[in-house]
Amino acid sequence: MKNIGTFRLAVGAVIVATSVTAWSQTREAASAPGASAMAASGSAAPATGRKANRALRRQVYNAIAKHKEISAGNISVVAKDGAVTLNGTVTDSSQVGTVAEIAKGVPGVTSVTNKLTVEKPFGGM
Amino acid sequence: MKLKLSSAAALVVFATAAHAQSSVTLYGVLDTGLLYQSTSAATFQPHAPNLGHLYQLKDGGIYASYWGLKGSEDIGGGYKINFKLQGTFNTANGRFGLADTPGTTAIFNQFATIGASTPFGTFDAGRQIIPMIYAMAETDVRGAQYFGSILTAWLGVNQAAGWPGTSTNAPIGALYDSNALVYNSPKFYGASLALEYAPGGVAGHFQGGTRESAVLKYSNYGLNLSAVYYNGHDTNPFPLTYPAAPAVPATGLANNRFYYFGAMYTIAGFSISGSYGVGKNPANTNTADFEMASGGLGYQFNPRFKITSGYYYLRDRNHSANHSSEVAVGAEYNLSQRTKAYAQVGYVDNKGTMNQTIIYGAPVAPGVSTTAAMIGIRHTF
Numbered sequence A: 001m002k003n004i005g006t007f008r009l010a011v012g013a014v015i016v017a018t019s020v021t022a023w024s025q026t027r028e029a030a031s032a033p034g035a036s037a038m039a040a041s042g043s044a045a046p047a048t049g050r051k052a053n054r055a056l057r058r059q060v061y062n063a064i065a066k067h068k069e070i071s072a073g074n075i076s077v078v079a080k081d082g083a084v085t086l087n088g089t090v091t092d093s094s095q096v097g098t099v100a101e102i103a104k105g106v107p108g109v110t111s112v113t114n115k116l117t118v119e120k121p122f123g124g125m
Numbered sequence B: 001m002k003l004k005l006s007s008a009a010a011l012v013v014f015a016t017a018a019h020a021q022s023s024v025t026l027y028g029v030l031d032t033g034l035l036y037q038s039t040s041a042a043t044f045q046p047h048a049p050n051l052g053h054l055y056q057l058k059d060g061g062i063y064a065s066y067w068g069l070k071g072s073e074d075i076g077g078g079y080k081i082n083f084k085l086q087g088t089f090n091t092a093n094g095r096f097g098l099a100d101t102p103g104t105t106a107i108f109n110q111f112a113t114i115g116a117s118t119p120f121g122t123f124d125a126g127r128q129i130i131p132m133i134y135a136m137a138e139t140d141v142r143g144a145q146y147f148g149s150i151l152t153a154w155l156g157v158n159q160a161a162g163w164p165g166t167s168t169n170a171p172i173g174a175l176y177d178s179n180a181l182v183y184n185s186p187k188f189y190g191a192s193l194a195l196e197y198a199p200g201g202v203a204g205h206f207q208g209g210t211r212e213s214a215v216l217k218y219s220n221y222g223l224n225l226s227a228v229y230y231n232g233h234d235t236n237p238f239p240l241t242y243p244a245a246p247a248v249p250a251t252g253l254a255n256n257r258f259y260y261f262g263a264m265y266t267i268a269g270f271s272i273s274g275s276y277g278v279g280k281n282p283a284n285t286n287t288a289d290f291e292m293a294s295g296g297l298g299y300q301f302n303p304r305f306k307i308t309s310g311y312y313y314l315r316d317r318n319h320s321a322n323h324s325s326e327v328a329v330g331a332e333y334n335l336s337q338r339t340k341a342y343a344q345v346g347y348v349d350n351k352g353t354m355n356q357t358i359i360y361g362a363p364v365a366p367g368v369s370t371t372a373a374m375i376g377i378r379h380t381f
Helices: A003-043 A050-064 A095-104 B004-020 B131-137 B151-161
Strands: A075-080 A083-091 A110-113 B022-037 B054-059 B065-076 B080-088 B113-117 B121-129 B176-184 B191-198 B210-221 B223-233 B252-267 B270-280 B289-302 B303-316 B323-334 B340-350 B368-379
Touching: A003 B131, A050 A075, A050 A083, A050 A095, A050 B289, A075 B252, A083 A095, A095 A110, A110 B151, B004 B080, B080 B121, B131 B151, B131 B223, B131 B252, B151 B270, B151 B289, B151 B303
Parallel strands: A083 A110
Antiparallel strands: A075 A083, B022 B054, B022 B065, B022 B368, B065 B080, B080 B113, B113 B121, B121 B176, B176 B191, B191 B210, B210 B223, B223 B252, B252 B270, B270 B289, B289 B303, B303 B323, B323 B340, B340 B368
16 A cells, blocks of 8 residues: 555656646747737737836836846846837846746737846856 | 556656756856056055056956856755856966965865755855855946956955955955855845855864855846845954964954945946945954945947946045045957957056055055056956
8 A cells, every 4th residue: 555655656746747847838839829919919009108118117027036047136127118128137148038038928018129148147157 | 556566666767867967067267368557566565665567468357267167966856956166277377276375276266065956045065255245246337357346346455454365365254265154045026145154163162263144135126236244253364474474373253344235226228336335353443444335337338348337445444544446447348159358447546555456466556546457358168
């Protein structure tokens, strides 16, 4: 019985592991249609005005901050009528694209201009 | 039943294989250039004579040349075991960088750590660059680099407090600590905490040679904020004339305290920074009590080209005649993803016995003004 318990645990672990992988795949796959849907809604009527720009900027920062390995304190986000411009630095070249993808995924963002550069952390790689 | 068991075994084997994904990376940087400086000195003695202008091949215009090995093993459940070995070397003469004892070098003088990253934060044990330096680098537009930055300002305070410059054991704060245990918390709404404790390893003393520090940081909405507290016991025991004069024995005396507050804001292509710090010897404030303040402004013209500038002010609270102002401006151009060319100029006005340098590793004459310029190249591998 004890062995069966172990077996169930192992199967359970595998299912969890698989489901996690499947989940991340879904997210990546979903980003493409998501982006096109965004473009559609954007072309219809992007939110305008200073208040809307500020709100969108905040939403983009909140989305970036969910990725704890990225320091949103080194990134400038400027939003204007759905068009987002990214400036500042990230610590790894892979994060340049990641941050742009995160910004694109925020509802209300119609376009992203990416001017991020790579700045390695002090004394590190 | 038997079949089920064996399949369970197979699953376990697979699971182990998946966990054992690990990597080792060999990496490094070479940074070298030509430096001109209008004054120079052989030592950091308060009355060191001016040896005149200097023209040299200089290592580390942006930051030290270094190399290292790092690796990480995923042991599952969100846990990783990490190691890092990293040391500076001088591209001009091939020598390794400084160790804790004057006149000696160490292969891995920057990092020799083993640690773990966990869902509750990361732990690293061994010699390492400590949290206070990251906190300063992240709130300085010049990024605590070797040429005119918050790093040279902080080192200027150390020089004034009696640091001979021949070891990494500083009287005010520290860049590296040996024997350090460092914890970095995960981010919580952009806020994070770093704690350091370094047991001294001095026989017969619990406090002897110990260091403790705490750093509170915030990073979101384009804003970096840092607050630093550092306290060290028996730091910089080596007199300026060591080894002719012996080192002061460790007694557990708290003789090194440093506070720092800094902020940096990035908006569009601009970065702006400011900071204030106090460094003193709490056991004997008459021997060392300094203030430092900084301001920085930078602009990124395009992904390849940026200009950064900084102003750094130091003041001796015991002797009002001793103060120092420094301005540094640098341009960096990325030739490729791994290579950048740079040009920088700096000016420092030292008064009294102050000797704040423009670039790390090139002492200036105390009490006079000095100008320096450097062009160089920095290549990452």
